[in-house]
Amino acid sequence: MQPMKKSEVTKRRILDAAARMFRQKGYAATTLTDIATLVGIRAAGIYYHFESKDELFAAVLDMGIDLIFEAVRTAVEGLPKGATHKDKITVALETHLVTLLQHGDYTAANIINFALAPKPIRARNRERREIYGDYWKKLMIDAQEAGEIRKDVDLSLFRLYLIGALNWSEEWYRPDGKSISEMAAQCATFFFEGVEP
Amino acid sequence: MQPMKKSEVTKRRILDAAARMFRQKGYAATTLTDIATLVGIRAAGIYYHFESKDELFAAVLDMGIDLIFEAVRTAVEGLPKGATHKDKITVALETHLVTLLQHGDYTAANIINFALAPKPIRARNRERREIYGDYWKKLMIDAQEAGEIRKDVDLSLFRLYLIGALNWSEEWYRPDGKSISEMAAQCATFFFEGVEP
């Protein structure tokens, strides 16, 4: 393992600080001085590592998706051979929620800022989102073909509502209640079995 | 019916324009000039109708909740006497989604900007959100007590996931697919009956 260059370390600390501030105040309201202060440097120092505020913002948004996608894929691929499709979706769901609520700043910054990001940045990030969405799509098609999801279910709507329910937890989650795993299990129950007796 | 004063009309047009811009670019990135241009006046003219940009913002956020709440309550109260609790929740769900996706600007501006609004404004709007949430809470408690929702269901999680799934549609909805009513019906099916065979 190479020792990390000083510039790499600072770059990462700038990204962390940016994710934190973009999450708290949003992209437009966050100043480079806000970010630099968190890092312990001056605003001008950021320009050695990033070309512009926009480039820094785009990097944070992209990491927000990449972190979740990698975690979910790793978790699903780590399941034993005999896992059902429902098992895979359940694990994907739980990993998505855990990553969202625990490694919060990047993923939360993405969720909160995506809709109001400048167009070119939004377009660039949307590509990543779609690739992640395609991964979920495949999980669901496989489950439906195997008979674990009813044939009459609109898989696109199912996926969008499910991911939406999870992502919205960013708005209301407080760490003092149920554990994240329990929350994920309840969500899986709602969507697979429903709430009717 | 009183004829509307000119100032009332302009005030409303400023609110409409503000909701539109706050939805598109977010509160921080929207300038008073953006809003004034949409209305057809100058930025300084806004100050005759509103004390500050913040006050205008708060008004837009509040209307975002009020519009949905009033629509939902009216729809639920308009159900015939024999309606089941499931009927009520289903109608509330559909009305929430329709209002969200059709009278879009106020509700969407609320959803998109709430998390990054300045603290005092967020606190003020949160009160309204909680009152609306309490309305849903009551619908669900009644349904559970009547045996239409299983006793082991955590009603808070059920409500938060359901509202989250609906609100997130703001991110992906495009008017060229299924009708909003069909979308709402599918959502109700997912949550009440689940997707398993």
Place this chain on the structure above:
DNA sequence: GTCTATAGATAGATAGAC
């Protein structure tokens, strides 16, 4: 009621020292 003009503050970005 809305305008013009402008005050006052702060932002992103660049140049050049160290």
Place this chain on the structure above:
DNA sequence: GTCTATCTATCTATAGAC
């Protein structure tokens, strides 16, 4: 690599004319 200094642009808000 990070600093100081500064340029240029743009924003909210106010003052006063009409």
